[in-house]
Amino acid sequence: xxxxxxxxxxxxxxxxxxxxxxxxxxxxxxxxxxxxxxxxxxxxxxxxxxxxxxxxxx
Numbered sequence: 001x002x003x004x005x006x007x008x009x010x011x012x013x014x015x016x017x018x019x020x021x022x023x024x025x026x027x028x029x030x031x032x033x034x035x036x037x038x039x040x041x042x043x044x045x046x047x048x049x050x051x052x053x054x055x056x057x058x
Contacts, residue, residue: 009034019033
């Protein structure tokens with residue numbers, strides 16, 4: 001069973017250019033940085049509001 005999900009993302013050219021610069025500076029891929037930022041947001045949310053259960057809003 002494949003647990004990897006695809007997330008399409010539309011951003012303007014200037015944001016894309018700056019994000020590309022940022023990820024190259026950090027030594028990550030664009031995908032790796034997006035996943036890093038999503039996990040950071042989840043951790044911050046869970047720290048403030050409690051653990052998100054898998055059955056919460058699928």
